[in-house]
Amino acid sequence: MATHWAILIGVGMTVDTTQRENGQPEDRSLRGAVPDVQATEAFLRTLSRPVDITTLTASKSPQSDLSSRPSETPEALPTRKNVLDALKRVANSCAAGHQVYIHFSGHGTRRPVPDLYKRSWESVALVLFSDRPEGREYLFAETMHKYLRMITLKGAYVTLVLDCCFSGSVMRTEAHLDSLIRFIEYDIAETKGATEKS
Numbered sequence: 001m002a003t004h005w006a007i008l009i010g011v012g013m014t015v016d017t018t019q020r021e022n023g024q025p026e027d028r029s030l031r032g033a034v035p036d037v038q039a040t041e042a043f044l045r046t047l048s049r050p051v052d053i054t055t056l057t058a059s060k061s062p063q064s065d066l067s068s069r070p071s072e073t074p075e076a077l078p079t080r081k082n083v084l085d086a087l088k089r090v091a092n093s094c095a096a097g098h099q100v101y102i103h104f105s106g107h108g109t110r111r112p113v114p115d116l117y118k119r120s121w122e123s124v125a126l127v128l129f130s131d132r133p134e135g136r137e138y139l140f141a142e143t144m145h146k147y148l149r150m151i152t153l154k155g156a157y158v159t160l161v162l163d164c165c166f167s168g169s170v171m172r173t174e175a176h177l178d179s180l181i182r183f184i185e186y187d188i189a190e191t192k193g194a195t196e197k198s
Contacts, residue, residue, distance in 0.1 A: 009057075
């Protein structure tokens with residue numbers, strides 16, 4: 001039985017429907033997200049203790065356009081369902097003293113959430129891949145917290161690495177803006193009618 005667990009998520013193919021040029025969605029894919037996850041997986045496989053690894057990636061080749069699909073099978077894509085299934089499996093299987101490593105490489109976003117006192121705060125989310133026309137869906141911090149709490153209450157140790165940006169205001173360089181920024185504006189139209197029950 002495994003005592004070390006890893007969930008590796010790399011969202012390299014991303015469509016931004018909020019930033020349209022000539023009425024077309026913008027390609028906000030990240031060249032480094034999937035290679036980062038692949039390098040992490042390769043390293044984990046060299047460890048002396050076996051690690052139960054779930055890898056979910058959405059690759060975009062330089063030749064493909066926004067209408068093409070990632071090369072991965074549906075079960076290996078970083079969809080909300082697949083990520084939640086991976087979190088549930090680890091939460092149900094881990095035990096006290098186990099080590100859990102969760103790594104996300106991709107875009108982040110924020111959405112405003114008014115509270116009962118008319119103050120406003122923002123909920124951060126990881127931007128995941130989707131086959132829907134929008135090309136993405138979200139995993140909000142509240143949902144991630146629920147699963148991290150389930151794991152830590154069992155006495156397991158969690159390391160969470162988020163290689164993404166939630167601010168959208170920090171740019172590495174203007175020359176490579178499209179390929180380096182890891183933030184996408186939240187689109188409320190994508191989640192109308194959806195609930196965070198998982």
